[in-house]
Amino acid sequence: MNDYQRIEKAIVYLKENFKDQPNLDDVARQVHLSPFHFQKLFSDWAGVSPKKFLQFISVEYAKGLLKQNHSLSEVSFETGLSGTSRLHDLFMNIEGMTPGEFKNGGEALQINYSFAATPFGDIIIASTAKGICHLSFTWDKKTDLESLRHAFPNAKLIEQTDALQKNALLFFNGDWENLQKIKLHLKGTAFQLKVWQTLLHIPFGNVATYGSVAGGIDNPKASRAVGTAIGDNPVAFLIPCHRVIRSTGVLGDYHWGSNRKTAMLGWEAAKCFAEH
Template sequence: MNDYERIEKAIVYLKENFRDQPDLDVVAKQVHLSPFHFQRLFKEWAGVSPKKFLQFISVEYAKNLLKQNRSLFDVSFETGLSGTGRLHDLFIGIEGMTPGEFKNGGEALLIQYSFAATPFGEIVIASTEKGICHISFIKNQKEGLENLRYFFPNAQLVKKRDHLQEDALQFFTGDWNDLKKIKLHLKGTAFQLKVWQSLLHIPFGNMATYGTIAGSIQNPKASRAVGTAIGDNPVAFLIPCHRVIKSTGIIGDYHWGSHRKTAILGWEAAKLSPEN
């Protein structure tokens, strides 16, 4: 087998046997490699370790069971985990929330939201008592509310503009450097949060590449995984995923449209121009 065939076989094996929670030695044996060599090869091809890949498969299966209103004990057992403690740790590490929080869909969460016009189109902006939890460019307010309900299906949504939203909206018209004013309340995996935090360090009017971001989080080979995390950014503009471009200089994709991304980058550059 060549390297691609080995990784393909390993992925198929993990998908078919995840309920057994096979360890590194068992999976490496399936492709006739030493555990050390297999670990390195898998991470080069998949962008994550075999253990992390197994966790992703397990948590997706567990999420489907939780949506069926199964008990945490049943979900743990059917996913191949030793108990609800393992299930809890798995969800905290991958989803950034407990299994119970995923199951109730934010039921105890009060979210205030409003709509606002920006130089780049209308947005829906939402906040909890802890900070901004969602900003998205929208085509219309109905779409914006539906999008918010998708992310927080069981939260209590109240249409109201609060001071957290007011401070955030100042970034479109006022001082974009006073980050201390902005409080964020984010839900994500440890890896996603690390990527999103690194985006906050890209200066206004500047750009970075996916490879640069991967290097900044000490994972230089994870450009593809970084791109996925950037695409999952829940707070448009404030978490500046628009400032990340391809290493070739091409602007690249943007969740809210590549033309809007180009416009935002141009607007930021103009704001920094001495003539402005």
């Protein structure tokens, strides 16, 4: 059995037996490896540990049950977890929210949103009481508002520019030194949040490669998974996914258009040059 066949067999085993919540020893035994060597091999090939992969499978199954209005105790039992506290920990670790918050789709959450002009085009920006939760370059206001509703289906949306949004918009007017003062309210998997946090450390006017971002989260072989997480960034520009380029020096694709990415990097470089 070669390495690929071992990983394939392990993934199939995890998918078929996740309700039993198998431990590392259980899965390693299926592919005839020691737990230590299996852990390393799986992490190198899949970009995440076997435990994290099992959590992803479990939480996706649990989300399906919650959407069918099963109770938290029922979902815990059906997912193979020992109780609702473990379900809570699983959701907080992977989704960044409680099972109840996922189930109600943001109900009772008020989100203020507004449209604004920037040097790179019009944007829709949205915020909760905790911080900016959404920022996207917009081509069609109606479509972009629907995207916001889809992300927070039961939230109360109010068209209103609040202090959090005003503070964030200052960044487009040259106040780029104060990014750390901008509050963000993000929901995502633990892996996504880790990648987005790493992007915040790329200095203004600089670039990084997908490989260096993967190295920044101590997972140097996860470049492809990092690229997916970067593509899912919900807050354009403030979380600077535009500063990530390919190792060849090619700028690469950008969710909101490669020309816009080029313009952003040029604008930042010019601002840095003007300071020196």
